[in-house]
Amino acid sequence: MAVAKEGKKAPARKSAAEEQLPGIEDARTAFAPALSGALERPRSMLRALRFRPPQLLHLEGGETADRVALALWWAALLNCEDPEVMEPKASAMGPCLSCSSCLRLGADMHPDLFLLDGRGGSIKIDEVRALRPVLGEKPHFGQRRVILVAEAQSLGIEAANSLLKVLEDPCPDTCFVFTAPQRERLLPTLVSRGWVITLPWPEAGRPLAEELRPWEQALGTFVSEGRGWFDMTTARNGLDAAKAQQIVLIGQKALADCLARRGDGVLTAVFRRLPEHILLQLDEVFVASQDALQGQVNPLLVLDTMATRLHTLAHRR
Numbered sequence: 001m002a003v004a005k006e007g008k009k010a011p012a013r014k015s016a017a018e019e020q021l022p023g024i025e026d027a028r029t030a031f032a033p034a035l036s037g038a039l040e041r042p043r044s045m046l047r048a049l050r051f052r053p054p055q056l057l058h059l060e061g062g063e064t065a066d067r068v069a070l071a072l073w074w075a076a077l078l079n080c081e082d083p084e085v086m087e088p089k090a091s092a093m094g095p096c097l098s099c100s101s102c103l104r105l106g107a108d109m110h111p112d113l114f115l116l117d118g119r120g121g122s123i124k125i126d127e128v129r130a131l132r133p134v135l136g137e138k139p140h141f142g143q144r145r146v147i148l149v150a151e152a153q154s155l156g157i158e159a160a161n162s163l164l165k166v167l168e169d170p171c172p173d174t175c176f177v178f179t180a181p182q183r184e185r186l187l188p189t190l191v192s193r194g195w196v197i198t199l200p201w202p203e204a205g206r207p208l209a210e211e212l213r214p215w216e217q218a219l220g221t222f223v224s225e226g227r228g229w230f231d232m233t234t235a236r237n238g239l240d241a242a243k244a245q246q247i248v249l250i251g252q253k254a255l256a257d258c259l260a261r262r263g264d265g266v267l268t269a270v271f272r273r274l275p276e277h278i279l280l281q282l283d284e285v286f287v288a289s290q291d292a293l294q295g296q297v298n299p300l301l302v303l304d305t306m307a308t309r310l311h312t313l314a315h316r317r
Ligand SMILES: [Zn+2]
Pocket: 079, 080, 081, 082, 095, 096, 097, 098, 099, 100, 101, 102, 103
């Protein structure tokens, strides 16, 4: 249930078998990334936390889709109605993903799921304020109310402070889960209140989307030789914020590969020639670029600034 939307009524309690849930396909799509083999370790950590869930859980690392899917999977685990999954001994089981509760959670149609979604822009203080009256009540339908703050780095400072206040009050049977690329991008006071689980970085060698390859090549050439980049950005006026985020992510992945001494991408090879203290500064450039994109700065400007800073750092001696 998205907080900002009004007029959504709590659905009547029925099992999935009794009705064809309208969002059934949405739910399957939403959970899919959480089921990848690469996420087995974070899933097992969540299973272990399930019967005594922390008030606030942070999911960092991986990619946005993995983090948000895993947060929904966690919400489903806390509320699954499958009798076998509910058994206290069933600590090795994940949610069934087919009962009415699981499906409603996956489709964002569950009355006890509140999604503050920062994937498309900043999360406003009004959305946080709207939670307050709800939090004093017991969950309506499931066992645990789940407040999912997707991409919590999009919280404005006021909204983040307001959430901190919310977390100081007792919220019975309520679990908060925040997703973010790295914990460093959240207020330290928010991070310190929570339990952090880090998802693995995307596998080295996972094929880059075809349309992104020229960007990787251009960035690699520009960082090492100082040419070719601006032709690329000038020609691509249709570049939007989502694509720009993916291009920044190429750089972040290349850096992660370089630090982990794996991968053979163009940019990874360029980074490998740099001393470690420079690599850490490159990371700051990527984080600042992602923040600027979240803050609605023009994507072309963000990418040009990023490329220029990377080039300057790479040639600093
Ligand atoms: Zn279930």
